[in-house]
Amino acid sequence: MNKALDAVITRWIQDHREEFISDLMGLVAIPSVKEEPVPDCPYGEPVGRALSYMLSLCEKAGLTTLDIDGRCAEATREGGETIVGVLTHLDIVPAGDGWTRNPWGELSGERMYGRGVIDNKGPAVASLYALRALIAAGAPVANSLRLIFGGDEEFGMDDIRYYLTKRPAPDYAFSPDARFPVIHAEKGIASGEFYADITAPTAITSLSGGTRPNVVPAAAQASLRELAIGHLSAAVEQRTHIMLVVENGEILVRSEGLSAHASTPHKGRNAAVQLIEYLADTLPEGDGALPLMRALADGSRMATDGSGLSIACRDAVSGALTFNLGKIALEGKRLTLTYDIRHPVTIDFDETLKKMERTLGALGFTMAPASPRAGLYLPASHPLVATLTRVYTQCTGRRSRPVAIGGGTYARTLPRAVAFGPIFPGQPENAHMADEYARVGDLLAAARIFAHAMLELGNLQPPSSNG
DSSP states (O other), rough: OOOOHHHHHHHHHHHHHHHHHHHHHHTTTTTBOOHHHBBBBTHHHHHHHHHHHHHHHHHHHEEEEEEEEEEEEEEOOOOOEEEEEEEOOOBOOOOOOOOOOTTOEEETEEEETTTTTIIIIHHHHHHHHHHHHHHHHHHOOOEEEEEEEEEEEEEEEEHHHHHHHHHHOSSSSEOOOOOSEEEEEEOOOEEEEEEEEOOOOOOOEEEEEEETTOOOOSSSEEEEEHHGGGGHHHHHHTTTTEEEEEEETTEEEEOBOOBBBBTTTTSSSSSSHHHHHHHHHHSSTOOOTTTHHHHHHHTTTTTTTSSTTTTOOOETTTOOEEEEEEEEEETTTEEEEEEEEETTTTHHHHHHHHHHHHHHTHHHHHHHHOOOOOOEEEOSHHHHHHHHHHHHHHHHHOOOOOOOEOOOOOGGGGGSSSEEEETTSSSSSOOSSSSSSEEEHHHHHHHHHHHHHHHHTSOOHHHHHOO
């Protein structure tokens, strides 16, 4: 590492701390959850507004910008034909329940709170400041450096697939949408539904919970006819995380959970699963929904390792499968459950889904066809992985090895890409949780690392020359 250049980059980033905070607060204030399309905004007006806001910051920095039909955007520091890309996303999951801070931006000491501040708006702004610092420092970079901002990462990555039909794929890329050091493997992902019909009368008049398959539900609720479970009220009052409200001749059962990302479902407390277990225990014999609730609750069917559905597995590269029940809903007589699976990268995903379908079928459920997304794996010796590993070690003094995650990033959409940052080892991961936050100093420290990553990749030989 060039220490003199590093000192200039570091000082520039620190000198622009207040500007960084202001720019990020402005972005977090935009509630960019995907909505129905409107003209020029295929993912809804809030996502379009976030993309426009980010482009305006890039234009002020003197970068060459391009809007890709409202689906994504890019900003480039022009150089050679080899392109180094940094991919971040500006769409977010819904804020959800349980916040004690303003989900649209609140600064308290070093912590900035807000939905998307760590996933992925903070890293998006940090990447811009990294590139600005490189330019200000006059760093010698041969290749073109391109920031790519997406608008549909949380809901399927249709944005980057569209981008690649319009623009060339970067020759090397990283996505700061995970943690340090280098993420060289990402598990496969599948989300889908399974369902069953309640064919006999039930005390349940309504049932719902969850917001997205890739979020552990923080709340779930069911309405029951009061008469049907009146004799159980005393037992219900003793149930942890279950609250009853009697109104208009019905009992509203509220299950209170703890939100978490579906890649780490064990870090949350699933309100939908709690509600299922409660109903399995308390619905009266003969209730039409009781067999389904018992089928889902018995044997820890919704266990986060997939063991209850006979799909638990693991590999040496990416670790164990995870399962998340993300949503539950009763519409008419049909009970529908939405799930998210993160699958070991070297194991046959289709075979796992077949096992799950057989297990659910035996329990009386029909599993809708799923379309699993393949995982990502680049060996530690790959030039991209090796370069980023070296950069992280030089910037932090910490020797490290590439690691695997259950999360899915834009990296899996490109031939030579990995996730890289922004969360440092030992720090909590709070993406998709209530009171999501990032420390300003940590984002600025990540920006310094991103700057050096761009510098090193910016002088790397084209892929055809080094494998």
